[in-house]
Amino acid sequence: MNKKYDVIIIGAGAAGLMSAIEAGKRGKIVFLIDHSTKIAEKIRISGGGRCNFTNLYSNPSNFLSNNKHFCKSAFAKYTQNDFIDLIEKHNIEFFEKKLGQLFCNTSAKEIIDMLVKECIENNVNIDLETKVISLSKTENEYIIKTNKGTYTSKSMVIATGGLSIPKIGASDFGYRIAKQFDLKVTDLFPALVPLTFEEKELEFCKSLAGVSLNASVKVDKTIFNEGLIFTHRGISGPSILQISSYWKSGQPISINLLPGHNMDIILKQRRNETPKQTLSNVLADYLPNKLALAICNKFLINQKIADASNEILKKLSDFVNNWIVYPKGTEGYKTAEVTLGGIDTKEISSSTMECIKHPGLFFIGEVLDVTGHLGGHNFQWAWSSGFVAGQNV
Ligand SMILES: Cc1cc2nc3c(=O)[nH]c(=O)nc-3n(C[C@H](O)[C@H](O)[C@H](O)COP(=O)(O)OP(=O)(O)OC[C@H]3O[C@@H](n4cnc5c(N)ncnc54)[C@H](O)[C@@H]3O)c2cc1C
Structure with missing residues (x-):
């Protein structure tokens, strides 16, 4: 019945x-x-x-x-x-x-x-x-x-x-x-989900797995300014979960690893103020140590800041303030x-x-x-x- x-x-x-x-x-x-x-x-x-x-x-x-x-x-x-x-x-x-x-x-x-x-x-x-x-x-x-x-x-x-x-x-x-x-x-x-990377970017992320910082991430006109964490598969953390709801396959994401600061201006100032410091030591004053070193290793540049050309400083500051990633997908x-x-x-x-x-x-x-x-x-x-x-x- x-x-x-x-x-x-x-x-x-x-x-x-x-x-x-x-x-x-x-x-x-x-x-x-x-x-x-x-x-x-x-x-x-x-x-x-x-x-x-x-x-x-x-x-x-x-x-x-x-x-x-x-x-x-x-x-x-x-x-x-x-x-x-x-x-x-x-x-x-x-x-x-x-x-x-x-x-x-x-x-x-x-x-x-x-x-x-x-x-x-x-x-x-x-x-x-x-x-x-x-x-x-x-x-x-x-x-x-x-x-x-x-x-x-x-x-x-x-x-x-x-x-x-x-x-x-x-x-x-x-x-x-x-x-x-x-x-x-x-x-x-899938949304509010970590993003994954192809082999090249993945190596960088894997070496930093567990490192976290505040970052501002942007797709088109949508920006979130919250935590980001590197993982063995790519990137995660609140800012990445948030942006994942707006990201479509094939789109670039712009990541500012030091929101609110112009790294180019900072590096040029530091070249005058602390010329004997290495680039990674200078970056480490603003970013987690491991990340500072990994960025310099990525570009195979870690000389004294006094010896770094404007072009080199620009390369680093572009990466810090506007790291462009093309995720492979999501988890x-x-x-x-x-x-x-x-x-x-x-x-x-x-x-x-x-x-x-x-x-x-x-x-x-x-x-x-x-x-x-x-x-x-x-x-x-x-x-x-x-x-x-x-x-x-
Ligand atoms: C890991 C995780 C953490 C989260 N944390 C938060 C948070 O802190 N804050 C927040 O706002 N949101 C959070 N969310 C999102 C939130 O859990 C969901 O948006 C919310 O639970 C949706 O509520 P709902 O009732 O629509 O669906 P659900 O809560 O998913 O409930 C659906 C129910 O339907 C049942 N069901 C499914 N299929 C069938 C079927 N065929 N027959 C019978 N029953 C079925 C399921 O067993 C389930 O009990 C989180 C989600 C996850 C996965």
Whole structure:
């Protein structure tokens, strides 16, 4: 026999849990399912285990989407302050790390426990290890066949997230459902992801693996000024993760390893002031030692600065202030924090998250073409879109 619910939510991650809580508060009979063995695995691993659960300054300019206005309505209905109120209600202690990024003092598990507690209080039925075999629609309801039985509901919410980190449950389910219901999906790319290099640049990066500094990175007109770290595969760190969402294969990236300083002017001054110092020693006054030496080795120049021509100084300063790289690619969905792109927002009502062509079918969270910057914005989108769907199912 079919079990009937008011609302079935597929995907017990950040967005699915939030929409389940809100629908439950409205007295709806809610069934929240997930194919994984554990709930909200991405929350657990997020923010280095402490979950950067929102950002004090989150606003629509922190998001990429074919329709930049789409997220506005949901953000107006459920803000970062609303989520902070929820956290405070549950006495979860948190701190601002930097740039408005809020993290739990102790563990991301506190966020999961809070959401599960809210689900229980609002009579949400949760079932894990439930695999959807098919999803279909009749005139009045949606039907899912699963490995555990057949269930029907008036509202069906797809909250299955993006493609990143498949080993903890990510799947293309949402995109497949979109195609089945004839909804457009934009091109998908791994984003907030480290960049990889070809052999030549890779040698340089490998020799510096672990070295980090502040850098300003630029693609077209988009610039991020945050940390950069050299890795065995290329470059990573917040500035690189951020720019990866804007970078397309084949494009150059300009990296300023000493933002706010003109290295050419500095080197010429130092040639007068400290003529006996080697170039690498001079560079090391501004950059990590290892990097200073690696740059000089790269150009096979490490004489006394007094003996360096203007041309040599220019070569070094160009590299420091405008290192142009052509990444081979990214580390892909294995390490990406998010999927860039998703279900085309033209298909969805921004004020309800309901599918325009298919009343009763809702999409929320990362599965939609709304992708946040690094820094708690992606969770804020999950909370806001989940809240809105929960109010409208
Ligand atoms: C390593 C890492 C760190 C991150 N850190 C942060 C951070 O600190 N701050 C931040 O804002 N964002 C962070 N993010 C991004 C953030 O985790 C996601 O944007 C957010 O979790 C998206 O929420 P969601 O509910 O849409 O999807 P998810 O949280 O991914 O949830 C989707 C759920 O659907 C389930 N599912 C998938 N397919 C199926 C299926 N076929 N059947 C049933 N269930 C299915 C999955 O098991 C999962 O539980 C991080 C991401 C990663 C990978």
